[in-house]
Amino acid sequence: MPVNLPEINPASIHSIDGIRLGWAESNIKHKNRKDLLVIEIAQGSSVSGVFTQNRFCAAPVTLCKKHLAAVKNNDITGINALVINTGNANAGTGEKGMVDAIATCETLAKIMAIPAESILPFSTGVILEHLPMDKLLAGLPHAVDNLTENNWVDAASAIMTTDVAPKAFSTQVSIDKELINITGISKGAGMIHPNMATMLGYVATDANIPQAFLDEITKEITDLSFNCISVDGDTSTNDSFIVIATGKSTAPALTNRNSKGFSEFYNGLLETAQYLAKAIIRDGEGATKFITVNVKGALTIDEAKTIGFSIGKSPLVKTAMFASDPNLGRVLAAIGYASRECKSLENLDTNTLELYFGDVLVAEKGGRAASYNEDDGQAIMNAAEIDITVELHRGNEEATIWTCDFSYDYVKINAEYRT
Amino acid sequence: MPVNLPEINPASIHSIDGIRLGWAESNIKHKNRKDLLVIEIAQGSSVSGVFTQNRFCAAPVTLCKKHLAAVKNNDITGINALVINTGNANAGTGEKGMVDAIATCETLAKIMAIPAESILPFSTGVILEHLPMDKLLAGLPHAVDNLTENNWVDAASAIMTTDVAPKAFSTQVSIDKELINITGISKGAGMIHPNMATMLGYVATDANIPQAFLDEITKEITDLSFNCISVDGDTSTNDSFIVIATGKSTAPALTNRNSKGFSEFYNGLLETAQYLAKAIIRDGEGATKFITVNVKGALTIDEAKTIGFSIGKSPLVKTAMFASDPNLGRVLAAIGYASRECKSLENLDTNTLELYFGDVLVAEKGGRAASYNEDDGQAIMNAAEIDITVELHRGNEEATIWTCDFSYDYVKINAEYRT
Numbered sequence: 001m002p003v004n005l006p007e008i009n010p011a012s013i014h015s016i017d018g019i020r021l022g023w024a025e026s027n028i029k030h031k032n033r034k035d036l037l038v039i040e041i042a043q044g045s046s047v048s049g050v051f052t053q054n055r056f057c058a059a060p061v062t063l064c065k066k067h068l069a070a071v072k073n074n075d076i077t078g079i080n081a082l083v084i085n086t087g088n089a090n091a092g093t094g095e096k097g098m099v100d101a102i103a104t105c106e107t108l109a110k111i112m113a114i115p116a117e118s119i120l121p122f123s124t125g126v127i128l129e130h131l132p133m134d135k136l137l138a139g140l141p142h143a144v145d146n147l148t149e150n151n152w153v154d155a156a157s158a159i160m161t162t163d164v165a166p167k168a169f170s171t172q173v174s175i176d177k178e179l180i181n182i183t184g185i186s187k188g189a190g191m192i193h194p195n196m197a198t199m200l201g202y203v204a205t206d207a208n209i210p211q212a213f214l215d216e217i218t219k220e221i222t223d224l225s226f227n228c229i230s231v232d233g234d235t236s237t238n239d240s241f242i243v244i245a246t247g248k249s250t251a252p253a254l255t256n257r258n259s260k261g262f263s264e265f266y267n268g269l270l271e272t273a274q275y276l277a278k279a280i281i282r283d284g285e286g287a288t289k290f291i292t293v294n295v296k297g298a299l300t301i302d303e304a305k306t307i308g309f310s311i312g313k314s315p316l317v318k319t320a321m322f323a324s325d326p327n328l329g330r331v332l333a334a335i336g337y338a339s340r341e342c343k344s345l346e347n348l349d350t351n352t353l354e355l356y357f358g359d360v361l362v363a364e365k366g367g368r369a370a371s372y373n374e375d376d377g378q379a380i381m382n383a384a385e386i387d388i389t390v391e392l393h394r395g396n397e398e399a400t401i402w403t404c405d406f407s408y409d410y411v412k413i414n415a416e417y418r419t
Numbered sequence: 420m421p422v423n424l425p426e427i428n429p430a431s432i433h434s435i436d437g438i439r440l441g442w443a444e445s446n447i448k449h450k451n452r453k454d455l456l457v458i459e460i461a462q463g464s465s466v467s468g469v470f471t472q473n474r475f476c477a478a479p480v481t482l483c484k485k486h487l488a489a490v491k492n493n494d495i496t497g498i499n500a501l502v503i504n505t506g507n508a509n510a511g512t513g514e515k516g517m518v519d520a521i522a523t524c525e526t527l528a529k530i531m532a533i534p535a536e537s538i539l540p541f542s543t544g545v546i547l548e549h550l551p552m553d554k555l556l557a558g559l560p561h562a563v564d565n566l567t568e569n570n571w572v573d574a575a576s577a578i579m580t581t582d583v584a585p586k587a588f589s590t591q592v593s594i595d596k597e598l599i600n601i602t603g604i605s606k607g608a609g610m611i612h613p614n615m616a617t618m619l620g621y622v623a624t625d626a627n628i629p630q631a632f633l634d635e636i637t638k639e640i641t642d643l644s645f646n647c648i649s650v651d652g653d654t655s656t657n658d659s660f661i662v663i664a665t666g667k668s669t670a671p672a673l674t675n676r677n678s679k680g681f682s683e684f685y686n687g688l689l690e691t692a693q694y695l696a697k698a699i700i701r702d703g704e705g706a707t708k709f710i711t712v713n714v715k716g717a718l719t720i721d722e723a724k725t726i727g728f729s730i731g732k733s734p735l736v737k738t739a740m741f742a743s744d745p746n747l748g749r750v751l752a753a754i755g756y757a758s759r760e761c762k763s764l765e766n767l768d769t770n771t772l773e774l775y776f777g778d779v780l781v782a783e784k785g786g787r788a789a790s791y792n793e794d795d796g797q798a799i800m801n802a803a804e805i806d807i808t809v810e811l812h813r814g815n816e817e818a819t820i821w822t823c824d825f826s827y828d829y830v831k832i833n834a835e836y837r838t
Contacts, residue, residue, distance in 0.1 A: 055767045056755030092751045094770075094786030127748025128787050237752050315734070316833055323834035329546025332511045333656050336475030341760065348474045366475075367513030368547050411827050414735055415742035
């Protein structure tokens with residue numbers, strides 16, 4: 001079961017003016033399961049995207065980038081719809097994969113009477129198998145038929161693969177007493193690692209934000225949320241995070257960082273993205289612990305993130321966490337080899353750093369802290385939420401990453417996924 | 420059980436003139452178990468070492484480097500002995516760790532009547548706990564008492580931690596009908612990854628090789644053996660590989676690459692180091708499969724090694740291997756994200772590379788090979804030894820790495836290690 005991931009309260013999820021969502025059961029991999037989602041976006045919206053850096057990126061990712069470029073080049077006026085299927089990733093599918101992704105957009109374009117280039121396609125699921133196009137295309141009219149503004153919770157279910165629970169979050173900010181709504185959904189449970197993972201994230205707001213500024217914010221928010229999580233260090237072929245601003249709110253436009261209310265909005269968007277990113281870790285394959293790694297006092301953010309992920313990816317640390325074992329030695333070893341991936345850490349002085357489990361100082365001066373007794377560490381490890389903090393004392397930069405433990409069930413889920 | 424690791428045949432392990440080995444049961448972690456080893460080295464031998472790059476390197480590693488430097492600076496005439504304890508790594512032990520390592524050398528020096536600086540100390544086992552010095556020092560006279568030339572097989576047992584089986588290998592080469600003997604032992608099962616791992620390796624030969632040339636060869640051999648293996652991507656604090664050349668053979672000296680018989684000797688030494696490195700993988704924690712990843716046609720060796728380890732470290736690939744699942748999608752995804760750790764791979768063309776399981780072409784042109792049927796892939800996966808080959812078609816460099824699968828038992832062993 002997910003670690004401290006509360007069930008979605010439908011009343012807490014606000015619809016976004018300018019966004020309608022419709023789903024279908026199209027039997028792509030399983031029967032009687034929502035597996036196709038269409039998101040309709042009102043004319044005049046800004047739409048930004050961040051995508052996987054995997055060289056084997058999926059055909060739909062390539063097509064998304066092309067269609068977003070068409071907006072930038074004014075070949076089309078904007079993005080009008082997203083279409084997402086689960087059960088099959090359409091990745092590692094060669095030329096036919098691209099033909100299928102284009103056909104999906106073209107069929108949906110006819111049904112919705114919009115340009116095919118104004119549609120962003122997404123796929124998630126098994127790699128290297130061709131999409132069952134007949135089933136997928138047959139589902140599209142059903143998804144369009146039930147487009148409504150308040151389908152967000154069903155939409156969160158419609159994009160799940162190995163997820164145990166759907167993931168959705170809403171918040172509101174007000175500027176001059178005018179409300180801005182922010183609502184998002186995400187999916188992902190394994191093959192999670194920056195930059196990015198088998199994760200899909202969609203956040204919409206009715207705020208009014210010009211395209212170029214939304215692009216800038218989206219990149220920043222991604223680096224502070226979805227690019228700070230790891231289940232297993234595997235970066236998938238299909239990861240995508242999309243932010244939509246419909247501009248339907250009556251609040252004043254947010255055109256730059258000095259716009260009135262911008263910082264409140266930014267914090268609301270960041271809270272939403274971080275909630276959705278952390279929800280993926282809470283629902284990590286086989287996870288029994290939610291682990292936060294804070295690294296402080298680094299020379300650069302890269303140093304802090306590298307040490308954070310060195311700890312957060314280590315199978316030895318993660319199996320110790322599964323066992324609620326306060327095995328500080330494995331954490332120190334992971335700090336020690338972080339220099340493999342970040343050259344500036346080659347002169348890291350291990351005698352001046354401090355390691356904390358929760359607020360308990362466990363290691364300093366190159367060894368176990370004199371004040372530490374293992375009962376205190378054990379109490380921290382017994383909890384479902386574990387905080388690890390490394391204070392490097394060599395600079396002013398810091399980073400936080402989120403990860404989960406490594407359990408029998410992780411092996412079970414991934415050894416049996418295709419059977 | 421280890422994957423295809425034959426039991427040591429004592430008759431196949433040759434002693435090395437100039438080397439004597441003695442062990443003791445000193446109850447460092449377990450009772451009635453060999454856990455202390457002394458290796459005596461004849462005057463006039465060359466001794467070379469390669470050590471972990473972990474910033475939290477253990478006190479004995481720091482002391483080894485210091486003593487080897489003393490030889491280089493002619494402060495002492497050479498290395499006369501090695502002392503190795505298992506059960507406790509003396510790592511993350513701060514200042515007291517160094518005091519203990521020095522005391523170990525000083526006590527042994529008195530017993531053997533040699534300088535303390537001529538002794539290299541090694542420790543392996545639990546991190547962050549202080550060595551039980553009374554037990555260790557009490558064991559030293561017993562180890563010295565039973566020094567003999569033919570203790571190699573017992574020595575292989577005396578350095579084990581979570582290893583299931585001892586690891587030893589011998590070979591011979593002849594130059595002008597004069598024999599050169601090469602014999603080595605290694606230990607390690609988890610926390611295995613370059614550069615290097617919780618592994619110890621000791622190889623001795625009676626060949627006559629000057630110190631500087633032995634240093635050069637040792638580094639090369641390490642890069643082609645112990646630095647090509649990964650169990651879990653964790654690099655330990657204590658890894659060390661030592662090569663000793665006693666010069667007692669009547670074969671002509673090997674002073675440079677053009678020396679008569681050098682290439683035969685080099686191949687024998689490489690065979691020994693690779694056997695011992697692969698034996699560690701065969702005995703990898705929870706391993707049920709031995710996996711060889713060949714990467715060919717790369718622009719640089721770094722590209723080839725990075726892709727090899729990207730596949731060999733992926734928990735998704737390793738759990739699929741455990742399940743005998745020919746899941747080529749996960750292998751392709753791991754190739755695709757290798758650019759995270761090797762910038763030149765950012766322009767890798769995934770449409771021109773080929774992927775083979777055994778000799779079966781499984782993927783080309785960015786997707787599944789048209790000729791591939793899954794029964795052929797399944798037959799390859801069902802075996803205990805699996806070869807994966809990636810042909811990049813972008814250059815002439817190549818690398819081979821060795822790894823194992825990821826099983827329930829890996830989690831079990833590492834979740835329960837301290838209990």
